[in-house]
Amino acid sequence: MRGCCFTGHRPEKCSFGYDKRCGEFVVLADELENQIIAAINDGFDTFYCGGAKGFDLLAAEILVSLREKYKIKIILVIPFEGQANGYSAEWKRRYKYALDAADERICLSDEYYRGCYNARNRYMVDHSERVVAHYDGSPGGTRDTVNYAKQQGKTVINVADRLKMMFQFSLLD
Numbered sequence: 001m002r003g004c005c006f007t008g009h010r011p012e013k014c015s016f017g018y019d020k021r022c023g024e025f026v027v028l029a030d031e032l033e034n035q036i037i038a039a040i041n042d043g044f045d046t047f048y049c050g051g052a053k054g055f056d057l058l059a060a061e062i063l064v065s066l067r068e069k070y071k072i073k074i075i076l077v078i079p080f081e082g083q084a085n086g087y088s089a090e091w092k093r094r095y096k097y098a099l100d101a102a103d104e105r106i107c108l109s110d111e112y113y114r115g116c117y118n119a120r121n122r123y124m125v126d127h128s129e130r131v132v133a134h135y136d137g138s139p140g141g142t143r144d145t146v147n148y149a150k151q152q153g154k155t156v157i158n159v160a161d162r163l164k165m166m167f168q169f170s171l172l173d
Helices: 023-041 055-066 089-101 116-126 141-151 160-172
Strands: 003-008 046-049 073-078 104-107 130-134 155-158
Touching: 003 055, 003 116, 003 141, 023 055, 023 130, 046 055, 055 073, 055 089, 073 089, 073 116, 116 141, 130 141, 141 155
Parallel strands: 003 046, 003 130, 046 073, 073 104, 130 155
Antiparallel strands: none
């Protein structure tokens, strides 16, 4: 069993807000899918998702779609019961879809506490060899998770690098 996990920004931290009509979103989703397939081809079969709005749930949705073709296990790691209580109706729907589709659910706490998201992220990194991130360099939980993964000697692949490269060149044209 080889584990891979995901860490990335929530919609409010992204210029495209995870709007499926936006070019940046399309590139991000495509690159994320490519990285998941690459991980599968490298022998990874267990994938940990945190269930947060944005990158986490996008990763879970892509994994569910790939499960028809590949034998993979999806584990949703929830920091606390009620994580999705404050989500919009659309994000609650997407969260429920991921929750229902997961092969396993791990809930780390009955209730919210300061640091519970960090505990969730460290749990996922500790159970993974590879971390696929959408990290733009800004401070926050994604940065902390990427730094922790690197300190632990994990492979970190940042899909934001492809977005920067593609959109930087399109701006120069």
